[in-house]
Amino acid sequence: MESDRIVGLEVNQRSIMDLPTTQMRIIESAIPLFARYGYEGVSVDAIVKATGINKATLYYHYSGKQAL
Numbered sequence: 001m002e003s004d005r006i007v008g009l010e011v012n013q014r015s016i017m018d019l020p021t022t023q024m025r026i027i028e029s030a031i032p033l034f035a036r037y038g039y040e041g042v043s044v045d046a047i048v049k050a051t052g053i054n055k056a057t058l059y060y061h062y063s064g065k066q067a068l
Contacts, residue, residue: 022053022057022061023061023062025051025052026051026058026061026062026068027068029050029051030042030050030051030065030068033046033047033050039065042065043065044058044064044065047065047068
């Protein structure tokens, strides 16, 4: 039972450590798209495709395209 707690803690710590990296990947993928197509010309689908993530991950880190 105690090992479950340790495993869960390790997963949570890993997720927290990855947060800035994922956020930066999203931003670094979105900026060139916005520069090329403009804000209105870029969809959330295009951002997640360029980043290599799914929509749920984007919405976990940002409330939407406007938050970027």
